[in-house]
Amino acid sequence: MTGPQRRSQLIEIGRGLFAIRGLDGTTIEEIAAAAGVSKPVIYEHFGSKEGLYTQVVEYEFRILLAAINDAITDEAKPRVQVERAALALLTYIEDRTDGFRILMRDAPPSQPEGAFSTLLSHVTARVEHILSDEFARRGFSAADGAMYAQMLVGMVAMTGQWWQDSRKPDKRAVAAHLVNLAWNGLTGLEKEPELKSEA
Secondary structure, three states: OOHHHHHHHHHHHHHHHHHHHHHHHOOHHHHHHHHOOOHHHHHHHHOOHHHHHHHHHHHHHHHHHHHHHHHOOOOOOHHHHHHHHHHHHHHHHHHOHHHHHHHHOOOOOOOOOOHHHHHHHHHHHHHHHHHHHHHHHOOOOHHHHHHHHHHHHHHHHHHHHHHHHHOOOOHHHHHHHHHHHHHHOHHHOOOOOOOHHHO
């Protein structure tokens, strides 16, 4: 294998083991054995087990943040942006369950506050911009957009954590119900919510 191929292989193997056992529960020996290499090869590429873990987290972080950023495009209506962001998170969980488990678990040394927490801060800033504009358009205080962005992102994140193990109902139904609650509130809930972006 070339150096970059070996590095990618170690990141993939590390991702699988860290998802199951966490950072502390995974040994450098297990990673080396699964990759069919000696421990010095891992040290050569990453410096330590923690270095490998940090690379895995940063890789997953970039994938999920890019998916959510792509979903929140300025040309879509605010409700559709919220739908797409919720679907992007649920799709990431569906496609990269190991990655999501890692983002939810141990904080890498480079992000002591936690990878998922850092990700949510980035997403909340984007959502705040969307909500502030929508609030101002409706005659509400644009300043309240920051508080509502925290609420909305927290609701989607907690639902994603629950859905990673449940997987029922299907992700489109979950996204529709999330946006139904977020957009309509408890007093305006629709009995059979549908995603407007797919209608």
